[in-house]
Amino acid sequence: MQVLPFPSQVVYNRVGKCGSRTVVILLRLLAERHQFNLVSSDIHNKTRLTKHEQVDLMRNISNIPQPFLYTRHVHFLNFTRFRIEQPVYINIIRDPINRFLSNYFFRRFGDWRGEQNHLIRTPGMKGDERYLDINVCILENYPECSNPRLFYIIPYFCGQHPQCREPGVWALERAKQNVLENFLIVGILEELEDVLLLLERLLPHYFTDVLNIYKSPGLQEDGEHDWHGA
Numbered sequence: 001m002q003v004l005p006f007p008s009q010v011v012y013n014r015v016g017k018c019g020s021r022t023v024v025i026l027l028r029l030l031a032e033r034h035q036f037n038l039v040s041s042d043i044h045n046k047t048r049l050t051k052h053e054q055v056d057l058m059r060n061i062s063n064i065p066q067p068f069l070y071t072r073h074v075h076f077l078n079f080t081r082f083r084i085e086q087p088v089y090i091n092i093i094r095d096p097i098n099r100f101l102s103n104y105f106f107r108r109f110g111d112w113r114g115e116q117n118h119l120i121r122t123p124g125m126k127g128d129e130r131y132l133d134i135n136v137c138i139l140e141n142y143p144e145c146s147n148p149r150l151f152y153i154i155p156y157f158c159g160q161h162p163q164c165r166e167p168g169v170w171a172l173e174r175a176k177q178n179v180l181e182n183f184l185i186v187g188i189l190e191e192l193e194d195v196l197l198l199l200e201r202l203l204p205h206y207f208t209d210v211l212n213i214y215k216s217p218g219l220q221e222d223g224e225h226d227w228h229g230a
């Protein structure tokens with residue numbers, strides 16, 4: 001495989017419940033080892049931005065000293081459109097049904113860290129709803145379980161255009177085109193080890209040794225749990 005020239009601006013616009021927590025743990029270790037600037041936003045609930053906020057954020061990102069890796073739960077930002085140099089994008093997704101299941105239970109019961117995340121995530125949720133059987137939720141068409149939820153992943157690749165959030169062919173086609181044009185790699189969580197290996201080959205200055213780190217005893221345990229939780 002050909003090793004690409006060294007990109008020094010990387011954005012990982014991580015999709016929730018697709019193993020990103022594991023990847024961020026890995027990135028912290030890698031940033032120290034390979035001396036790149038890791039900026040991990042702690043805003044988890046704002047994926048779409050006004051035009052002004054987009055420009056503000058893109059300026060901030062492009063001002064991080066290179067080499068950098070910026071990561072946040074945010075729909076694709078079109079730097080080119082605002083005449084700012086487009087960074088290399090990477091992402092990891094997973095089977096949408098698995099993602100849906102993971103999210104359903106995470107919202108109710110938190111994750112393996114036992115931080116009682118559910119109290120933070122869904123403090124207003126009543127017992128009835130928290131213990132709602134997922135089959136009932138789906139079969140009886142509760143809003144939380146109705147179809148468009150599975151569309152959630154698309155705008156991360158389609159972008160900030162309002163039509164990107166309307167489930168349909170337009171958004172899907174634009175997302176696919178954009179993946180080809182602007183994403184160096186979009187991995188599948190179900191094949192995480194292969195994804196890490198590819199990252200190691202494609203972005204060696206960031207990811208050399210990532211597979212070893214991932215497989216090291218302490219981390220593997222976290223990773224296993226995280227795989228199901230986040």
Ligand SMILES: *[C@@H]1O[C@H](CO)[C@@H](O)[C@H](O)[C@H]1NC(C)=O
Binds near residue numbers: 045
């Ligand atoms: C996001 O979370 C922050 C704090 O956790 C909260 O103040 C804010 O209202 C939330 N924003 C949205 C759009 O939900």
Ligand SMILES: *[C@@H]1O[C@H](CO)[C@@H](O)[C@H](O)[C@H]1NC(C)=O
Binds near residue numbers: 053056057
């Ligand atoms: C950009 O950086 C400035 C200064 O650090 C900060 O006040 C602002 O909130 C940032 N904007 C975004 C969208 O991150």
Ligand SMILES: *[C@@H]1O[C@H](CO)[C@@H](O)[C@H](O)[C@H]1NC(C)=O
Binds near residue numbers: 078158
């Ligand atoms: C980004 O903006 C450029 C210039 O306006 C445009 O040609 C391109 O289609 C846009 N890409 C996406 C994915 O929005």
